Amino acid sequence: MANARLNLPTRWLIAAAIVAGVVAGGAFGLYVMGDPSGNNAPQVAASGEDDKACAAKQDMATVAGAAARGEVAAMLAASPPQSLKALSFNAPDGTPMTMADLSGKTVLLNLWATWCAPCRHEMPALNQLQIDEGGEDFEVVAINVDTGTDEKPKRFLQETQVDALAFYRDATMGVFNDLKRRGLALGLPVTVLIDGDGCMLAHMNGPAEWASDDAKALIASVR
Incomplete structure (x- = not known):
């Protein structure tokens, strides 16, 4: 059961996210609903040629789901995998880009905001x-996905000593809303594992210990 796989710090962080959602109010509302893993929303069925191609990768998604253990046990296999190539946001230099621009790379896509307590963790x-x-x-x-200027999120990265991550940005919340429409995003943080063809293989809501051996084993399972 998902509840049994969450340690106490993780449960506390998810509870903090709910409180943060109340404070943030109109932006996102409550962060996590239902099961504390946050992974209780149905996915949208595949459609379009890209989605059909991704749906054929169910075996890879199943492998990813099986590799999601320990610190990343809340990561769920996509069922079916679907294309995220069209997700649009800003590159580190501020120019528009899509997930298709990262073709050839396995990507761990994570959405975060400065007012999200689990994100800071x-x-x-x-x-x-x-x-x-x-x-x-x-x-x-x-x-x-903060609205407004870049000043606050850049200061956040300095305060948390995050210096290896490129500064991708979406002040419109379009990426979050797209994932929400697909039944993949219930709040922040939300994380999606995507292969080199832009196909989503696994997803989760809520925080995880991404520097752990469990996370590295998950990434290795689909590289």
């Missing part, structure tokens, strides 16, 4: 994962 771990595993075939793509 897990960002250094995501940073360490990028240091340990990042390269030509893998990248942690952490997208900030």
